[in-house]
Amino acid sequence: MAKARVIITLKRTIMDAQGQTVEKALSKLGYQGVRNLRIGKYLEMDLDGGPREELRMQVEEMCRRLLANPIIEDYRVEIED
Amino acid sequence: MPTATKMRFGIVVFPGSNCETDTWHALRDGMGAQADYIWHEDTDISGCDCIILPGGFSYGDYLRTGAVARFSPVMGAVSDFAARGGLVLGICNGFQILLEAGLLPGAMMRNVGQTFVCRWVNVRVETTDTPYTRALAKGAVLRIPIAHGEGNYYADEATLQELRRNDQIVFRYCTAAGEVTPEANPNGSLENIAGLCNRERNVMGMMPHPERCTDALLGSADGRGIWESLLGGR
Numbered sequence: 303m304a305k306a307r308v309i310i311t312l313k314r315t316i317m318d319a320q321g322q323t324v325e326k327a328l329s330k331l332g333y334q335g336v337r338n339l340r341i342g343k344y345l346e347m348d349l350d351g352g353p354r355e356e357l358r359m360q361v362e363e364m365c366r367r368l369l370a371n372p373i374i375e376d377y378r379v380e381i382e383d
Numbered sequence: 384m385p386t387a388t389k390m391r392f393g394i395v396v397f398p399g400s401n402c403e404t405d406t407w408h409a410l411r412d413g414m415g416a417q418a419d420y421i422w423h424e425d426t427d428i429s430g431c432d433c434i435i436l437p438g439g440f441s442y443g444d445y446l447r448t449g450a451v452a453r454f455s456p457v458m459g460a461v462s463d464f465a466a467r468g469g470l471v472l473g474i475c476n477g478f479q480i481l482l483e484a485g486l487l488p489g490a491m492m493r494n495v496g497q498t499f500v501c502r503w504v505n506v507r508v509e510t511t512d513t514p515y516t517r518a519l520a521k522g523a524v525l526r527i528p529i530a531h532g533e534g535n536y537y538a539d540e541a542t543l544q545e546l547r548r549n550d551q552i553v554f555r556y557c558t559a560a561g562e563v564t565p566e567a568n569p570n571g572s573l574e575n576i577a578g579l580c581n582r583e584r585n586v587m588g589m590m591p592h593p594e595r596c597t598d599a600l601l602g603s604a605d606g607r608g609i610w611e612s613l614l615g616g617r
Contacts, residue, residue, distance in 0.1 A: 371447055373538075
């Protein structure tokens with residue numbers, strides 16, 4: 303059994319209004335020096351075992367087809383045995 | 384193209400759709416057209432002249448709006464129908480589904496104000512060269528309701544230029560006087576875009592709800608112009 307983690311965020315070139323709002327709120331709480339706060343999605347799943355690279359390719363395909371919208375989002379896949 | 388009373392609309396019902404009855408009512412009782420529901424698991428849409436993907440929250444808007452609905456069994460038939468030139472109209476969540484399905488370019492993001500916006504807006508008719516707007520006047524202002532949390536349209540610069548070049552932007556949010564201003568933009572949508580069509584012009588998506596303003600009793604009958612355009616025949 304392997305575990306996959308997927309982190310999806312809006313592309314850097316796209317304004318993240320939610321992230322900006324939270325960044326401002328942190329600043330009001332006195333946390334100075336916080337920059338480029340981005341809010342995204344975190345998904346985790348268990349996968350039946352297999353070669354790690356194959357699993358990664360499979361999850362990346364899932365990202366392209368369903369989990370992320372490549373027009374506006376970037377994704378990062380982590381596979382852990 | 385069939386005549387008005389013969390034209391048959393198919394309204395797709397996904398789990399979580401909630402504007403299908405309003406749409407059915409507007410078409411049947413408001414316009415005297417034929418309209419039937421199509422369950423999203425059906426794959427036979429033959430006999431329909433126009434497919435409508437109605438508003439709502441298909442699959443609870445899980446993951447992204449429209450992201451799961453685009454894989455419903457019916458969508459294969461809808462894509463084929465669109466590829467053959469069939470009329471496909473997506474309203475609100477239906478627009479989001481068309482974007483996710485790649486039947487229209489671009490993507491929808493959360494409203495810039497981070498809130499669900501449910502109110503009357505004005506939109507300007509940017510082109511009458513579509514089956515959905517040909518009975519309207521270019522520059523006409525429609526008073527029409529919106530109700531969405533993800534109506535912030537985005538497309539990259541190249542896509543936007545394509546949209547402009549091919550006259551695919553159908554509606555823009557505007558003031559009552561028809562001026563397209565940042566203040567008239569309810570959700571941060573790129574260039575105030577409220578509706579657009581594909582290059583072939585048979586597929587259109589719009590965030591405002593024409594089915595909610597087909598009868599003056601509801602505060603505006605401006606939605607009728609869209610139905611009249613469709614029912615007027617090619």
